[in-house]
Amino acid sequence: MHTNEQGCESCPERSEGIFADLKPDELALISRCKTTNRYKKKQVIFYEGNVPYGVHCVRKGKLKLYRTSAQGKEQVVRLVQEGEAMGFKSLLTSDKYSLTAEVLEDAEICFLDKSAFFELLDHSPKLARNMLETVCHEVRSQENTICSYSQKSVRERVAETLLILAEKYGRKNSDGTIEIKTPLKREDIATLAGTVLESAVRYLSEFKNDGYIDLVAKEIKILKPDKLLAITQSQMA
Numbered sequence: 001m002h003t004n005e006q007g008c009e010s011c012p013e014r015s016e017g018i019f020a021d022l023k024p025d026e027l028a029l030i031s032r033c034k035t036t037n038r039y040k041k042k043q044v045i046f047y048e049g050n051v052p053y054g055v056h057c058v059r060k061g062k063l064k065l066y067r068t069s070a071q072g073k074e075q076v077v078r079l080v081q082e083g084e085a086m087g088f089k090s091l092l093t094s095d096k097y098s099l100t101a102e103v104l105e106d107a108e109i110c111f112l113d114k115s116a117f118f119e120l121l122d123h124s125p126k127l128a129r130n131m132l133e134t135v136c137h138e139v140r141s142q143e144n145t146i147c148s149y150s151q152k153s154v155r156e157r158v159a160e161t162l163l164i165l166a167e168k169y170g171r172k173n174s175d176g177t178i179e180i181k182t183p184l185k186r187e188d189i190a191t192l193a194g195t196v197l198e199s200a201v202r203y204l205s206e207f208k209n210d211g212y213i214d215l216v217a218k219e220i221k222i223l224k225p226d227k228l229l230a231i232t233q234s235q236m237a
Contacts, residue, residue, distance in 0.1 A: 007031045013059055016083030018130040026124050033116035038108050045101040054113040056086045061107025062182050065099040076191045104183055154195045158203040159231040161193040166222050178222040
C-alpha cells in the first residue's frame, strides 16, 4: 500500500544507513524519486532469484533475509531494521537477489529505482563510502561469527545468538532485563545459531527453566544476560 511521503531530509532513520550525511541536493533527489509503501507481516519484498530494480530502505519495521535450501527450508542469514538498505549489492554487481526479504512486523519501506540510484551514486562520493563501510562491516561481522561459532558448542551458540539479538534489536529495561520484540520463529533462531530446530528448542527450554530467559509466544525476554554471557565464555575459562 502506498503511503504519504516523508522527505529524506527529516527522516531520523536515514542517519544510520547508507544515505547518512548526504548533501541537501542529494537528499532532494532521493525525495523526488522515491516511493514509500506499507507492508504487512509475512509479506515478501523481493524473492531470491529475482532481478533487482532498485534499492529498498526500511523506514519502519523489521525484516529477515533468508536463503531457501533445495529441500525448501529457510536459512536466515540476517535481520534488517530501521535505517538499513537492501538490494544495493545485487544492483551494483548486476546479480539476481541471493536472498528473500520477508517482513517480520508491519513495515514502511522506501524504494529508489535503479536509474535514480545510479544517478545519485555518480555524484555522491559520500554514498559510495557509506556503502563500502556497510559491506566491510557485514563481512567483518560474518567473519567474527564464523570464527566464534566454529569453536563453540551448540549450547554456547544459542546463548550467543540470543545476546546478539538482544544487543541489536532488544530494549533494555531499568531492572537490567532485555526484551526482544522481533517475532522470530524458533526455526529462525536455530538457523542463526547454526543448528537444527530440535537443539535450539532444547536449549531455549533449558535457559527458561534456569531462569535466564522468558518465552512468551514469539517474544523473548532476557532475564539474566550475565548468565548467558558466562555460557558463551565457558570454553575460555
